[in-house]
Amino acid sequence: MRPINLSAEKAVIDVLERNGSCSLDDLVMQLPNFSWSDVFLAVDRMSRESLVVLRRLRGSYHIALASRPVRFPVPARQKEPQT
Numbered sequence: 676m677r678p679i680n681l682s683a684e685k686a687v688i689d690v691l692e693r694n695g696s697c698s699l700d701d702l703v704m705q706l707p708n709f710s711w712s713d714v715f716l717a718v719d720r721m722s723r724e725s726l727v728v729l730r731r732l733r734g735s736y737h738i739a740l741a742s743r744p745v746r747f748p749v750p751a752r753q754k755e756p757q758t
Contacts, residue, residue, distance in 0.1 A: 683709045683717040688740065691727065696739035698732075 683706070690697070690705050697705070703714045718738055721727045730737050 680709070680713050680717060683713040684721060687714065687717050687721065687727070687738075691738065691740045696730075696737050698735045698737050700735065702738060 686706050686709060687702065690702060694705070699715070699718065702718070703709075703711050706714055709717075718727060718729070722729050722738075725741050728739050728741050730739070
């Protein structure tokens with residue numbers, strides 16, 4: 676597994692704070708010091724942590740900072756009643 680690139684994540688956050696939401700392609704172009712893969716993995720991890728929001732618009736994905744991190748509780752698995 677590839678290690679987390681915290682500098683890529685910080686760079687993504689900086690671009691989104693400065694410019695607002697943008698497409699993944701635009702984000703990659705604004706971060707020439709990082710590979711497409713670095714940016715994608717940073718966005719993927721941050722979206723799983725609810726730090727950024729992904730939306731599919733007109734055939735491409737747009738990324739925006741989440742207004743605040745949201746964590747959804749994982750429902751506990753309930754046992755089925757035995758009959």
